Amino acid sequence: MRISGLVSCVTPVYNGEKYIEAMLNSLLGQTYPYVEAILVDDGSVDNTVGILESYREKFIERGYGYQILQTPHRNASAAINQGLKLAVGEYLIWPDSDDILEPDSIKRRVDFLRDHPQYSCVRSIMYYFDKEGQISGAGETLGALKKERIFFDIMEGLTFVCCGCYMLKTKEFFEIYPDRKIPEYPVGQNFQMLLPYMYRYNCPTIQERLYGVRVHPGSHSRKVLSQAEEEERYRYFESLIDEIARICNIHSLYEKRRILCWKLQRRRKLAKRHGKKLAMAKAEVELFLCGRSRIHRWALQWIIHLFGLGMENEYERNLQR
Numbered sequence: 001m002r003i004s005g006l007v008s009c010v011t012p013v014y015n016g017e018k019y020i021e022a023m024l025n026s027l028l029g030q031t032y033p034y035v036e037a038i039l040v041d042d043g044s045v046d047n048t049v050g051i052l053e054s055y056r057e058k059f060i061e062r063g064y065g066y067q068i069l070q071t072p073h074r075n076a077s078a079a080i081n082q083g084l085k086l087a088v089g090e091y092l093i094w095p096d097s098d099d100i101l102e103p104d105s106i107k108r109r110v111d112f113l114r115d116h117p118q119y120s121c122v123r124s125i126m127y128y129f130d131k132e133g134q135i136s137g138a139g140e141t142l143g144a145l146k147k148e149r150i151f152f153d154i155m156e157g158l159t160f161v162c163c164g165c166y167m168l169k170t171k172e173f174f175e176i177y178p179d180r181k182i183p184e185y186p187v188g189q190n191f192q193m194l195l196p197y198m199y200r201y202n203c204p205t206i207q208e209r210l211y212g213v214r215v216h217p218g219s220h221s222r223k224v225l226s227q228a229e230e231e232e233r234y235r236y237f238e239s240l241i242d243e244i245a246r247i248c249n250i251h252s253l254y255e256k257r258r259i260l261c262w263k264l265q266r267r268r269k270l271a272k273r274h275g276k277k278l279a280m281a282k283a284e285v286e287l288f289l290c291g292r293s294r295i296h297r298w299a300l301q302w303i304i305h306l307f308g309l310g311m312e313n314e315y316e317r318n319l320q321r
Contacts, residue, residue, distance in 0.1 A: 006035070006088065007093060007106050008038060008088065008092050008170065009095065010080055010087060010092070010093075010094045011083075013039060013040065013097035014044055015046045016097040017051055019214060019216075027059075028059065029103050030103060032110060035065070039066075039068050040082050041070045041079075042075070043072050078184045084177075092170045093168075094163050100211075101211055102209070105164075109124060110167070116204070123167070125142060126164070126210075126213050140159075142159065144158075146205070149202060150203055155195060155241065161190045161191070166203075168197055183247075187237055196248050234267070237266075238263050261290050267282075
């Protein structure tokens with residue numbers, strides 16, 4: 001079942017009593033009239049559920065759908081899966097529980113997709129704020145905003161993965177995940193939601209700041225990890241990318257090589273950060289064999305400079321590929 005024009009908003013929340021009200025108020029303040037809010041509590045031990053319940057009548061009065069699910073604590077991707085089972089909208093968004101949407105955030109994206117039926121998804125850009133107000137220079141890079149094929153840009157961190165900025169059509173999303181279940185990992189969730197979709201479809205960008213990302217020391221993404229925790233997190237991400245490659249049915253040698261190079265570059269970075277020289281050297285050798293090492297870059301730069309080929313700008317662009 002899918003209701004035309006309806007936007008399903010699936011939000012996982014864990015111990016979100018400090019900030020969830022701001023997100024809910026921003027949903028209530030949307031200028032778009034057809035929204036269903038699906039809040040999935042991931043086993044919170046604070047007053048999150050009480051706050052969610054206190055908003056039920058407000059959403060009903062606004063004419064919005066409103067559902068609360070309570071699940072044992074696992075992770076965000078597992079919580080999202082519970083919400084996906086209930087989504088009946090034509091469009092899908094999944095903002096974080098501590099962020100906010102600008103009043104026209106949903107309407108601008110729905111209007112774009114209606115006006116451009118050749119697209120199955122769209123994104124806006126974000127701003128960052130803390131208790132003092134908006135801040136600059138924080139968070140993810142925007143990247144090439146006119147680019148529409150962004151699978152590798154997202155994977156390699158060349159553009160943003162900020163979840164509340166994206167809107168997908170549910171028909172196409174559930175064709176990728178017919179069981180309404182994304183891969184469940186203690187990392188990712190946005191990779192699972194976005195990468196298989198972006199592998200299939202172009203994603204244009206509305207260059208307006210329609211989503212606010214809260215910056216606070218208690219956020220999951222800003223938690224300081226031990227070396228063991230960080231290494232485990234990297235391993236989970238590698239397993240996740242392998243599963244996504246299977247979902248996308250990636251067979252191209254070029255694309256497989258690019259995924260391998262992404263892994264190796266991350267391993268080298270992690271090894272360098274923790275002073276593991278042997279592991280860093282191993283990753284560097286493997287990158288050399290893949291043709292993506294620093295030696296290859298230095299050699300190409302030297303050749304271009306030596307022979308004056310006038311290819312400097314083209315070379316710099318290719319480094320981002």
